[in-house]
Amino acid sequence: MIGQLAATAEAAPHEWKQPALDADARLHQLAPYIGKLKPVIARQLLQRFTAPGDIVLDCFSGSGTIPLEALLLGRRVLAFDTNPYAVALTRAKLEAPVSLEAAAHRLTQRLVAARERPRYADEDVPDWVRKFFHPETLQNALQFADECLEKDDQFLLACLLSILHHQRPGFLSYPSSHLVPYLRDRKFPRTDYPEMYTERALAPRLAAKLRRAYKDGRSVDRTGVLKVGQVGVADLRLDYEVDAIVTSPPYMNALDYVRDNRLRMWFLDRRTANYSPEPTEKQGQSDAITAAFARNALKYLRQGGHCVLIVGETVLRKRIKSHPAERIFATLVEEYPTLRVEQVIQDEIPDVRRSRNTGSATKRELILVLKKG
Ligand SMILES: C[S@@+](CC[C@H](N)C(=O)[O-])C[C@H]1O[C@@H](n2cnc3c(N)ncnc32)[C@H](O)[C@@H]1O
Known part of the structure; x- marks a missing residue:
């Protein structure tokens, strides 16, 4: 189904292709993180599919781009990730001193x-x-x-x-x-x-x-932060119904969030002496994450709420595979047959934003805007 829709996907707005914008809060640049989303993408998706006061869930928060933008736009946020460096960064941005x-x-x-x-x-x-x-x-x-x-x-x-x-x-x-x-x-x-x-x-x-x-003099009002923590999506349990889920699931085949953050992670937890080897085909792991997302995240989305997924395409040794968004959507509708595709946006990732120039890389993002019927 997505295969057909991808053909009619609307192109991403041109400002998504610009380098960092003046409108981006400086806090976004607090520290590097592989696979980080551009703030303008998070901002525009949140503006289009959520309203002030809404509760927004990002269960793959990475460096906290989506939660920080959500907070700056007056939304309330729930943010989780398995990686301790990601959680430290997300909390750092949401809990930054006022001046x-x-x-x-x-x-x-x-x-x-x-x-x-x-x-x-x-x-x-x-x-x-x-x-x-x-x-x-x-x-x-x-x-x-x-x-x-x-x-x-x-x-x-x-x-x-x-x-x-x-x-x-x-x-x-x-x-x-x-x-x-x-x-x-x-x-x-x-x-x-x-x-x-x-x-x-x-x-x-x-x-x-x-x-x-603090160069831009902006600060965050942390009263909108409901919960941030180191929780894998398989263990996600919430006390809230959420108005929207806006998140970017892990690019399992292209990026290794543990190995690539190893030195910073060692400073956070001195037992992280080992880290995983070169990325391999991790389709099974990806499917398990999608299934857990369907079970544990979508169930908290209110009826009529939007689920916006930013899904990267993985190119393995120049062999182009079908876009993982297709597989993700198929798994999600199995659990929630009333899930509807409202919109698909296609964003080509310019070379400068890619994390690696070796065989595997993320090349094209599809943004799936789904609605719970
Ligand atoms: C594409 S990144 C998110 C990037 C984020 N939007 C940003 O701007 O920095 C995906 C994240 O999913 C996390 N992750 C991987 N497996 C997970 C799991 N089972 N549960 C929760 N988070 C997971 C990774 O640690 C990584 O930070």
């Missing part, structure tokens, strides 16, 4: 308290983590992370994680890539670039991060 001054004040307190915390011994930190940092930078970053974790300060924790690795001077690691942590010590050898291997002070870098986050 730069408030954030800076809190930063000073945390930095002072962090210095009093116990130091780490080398054997407490795995080799693959130590390889990324000057030993003193690592100590300071770990003590600061511990202080934020103890105080449940997700905002400053996310600020730390956002400057954890990159090759630029405003970051904490030795030269490394930003989105996914790979050391670039071959491209920037220590002998030729000694300045890239010196200690990096935390305080000025975190202060600069805060100034960037």
Whole structure:
């Protein structure tokens, strides 16, 4: 059915193809996340299919793009994800201090308290983590992370994680890539670039991060946040009926949310020493997630409410498969035969937004607008 509809899908508005817009809140750029949605897409879908005061559920919240936009538009939000880094980021955006001054004040307190915390011994930190940092930078970053974790300060924790690795001077690691942590010590050898291997002070870098986050002077009113948590869709239980579900399910074949966030995740949970291998065909896992979504998320959607799914297409080793939106829709109607397709929007993802340039990548997004009859 979707196969037919895809042919008549309407094209995405041209502003979806623009780079970041001035209208996008700066908080969206708090920290990187693979497969992150553009704020303008979230904003326009929420404006079209929800109303102020509505309860909006995003059960695959990732970096929190949809919940943050929903909150800024005066909706109430429920946001969940299995990945601890995703939950930390979503909470950081929804619980951001009201002003730069408030954030800076809190930063000073945390930095002072962090210095009093116990130091780490080398054997407490795995080799693959130590390889990324000057030993003193690592100590300071770990003590600061511990202080934020103890105080449940997700905002400053996310600020730390956002400057954890990159090759630029405003970051904490030795030269490394930003989105996914790979050391670039071959491209920037220590002998030729000694300045890239010196200690990096935390305080000025975190202060600069805060100034960037509050550059537009916008703040969120967190009274609309109903619940945010680390919950997989298979375990989702809600106390609310929701007016709309707006979400982007995981791109199972193209992205690996654990492996690609491994360094930031290790800072959040020191037991995350192992991470999954290269992405493989994960159709079974994808189907199980869709079935759980049908059972546990759709049941909370009120009659007549919209379910908006942003579904990425996966291209595996240049072999183009049928769009996963077809399979997802087929599973959902099995559980809810009254589900109707109201609209399909097709968005080509430009190369700059793709996360990888290897064999597997997400190429075309289909936005399914479904209505519960
Ligand atoms: C496409 S991403 C969401 C991106 C998000 N819209 C954003 O702008 O950052 C899909 C998310 O689903 C999460 N996920 C994967 N399996 C899940 C499951 N079983 N239950 C809940 N979340 C899951 C991943 O951790 C990932 O963050």
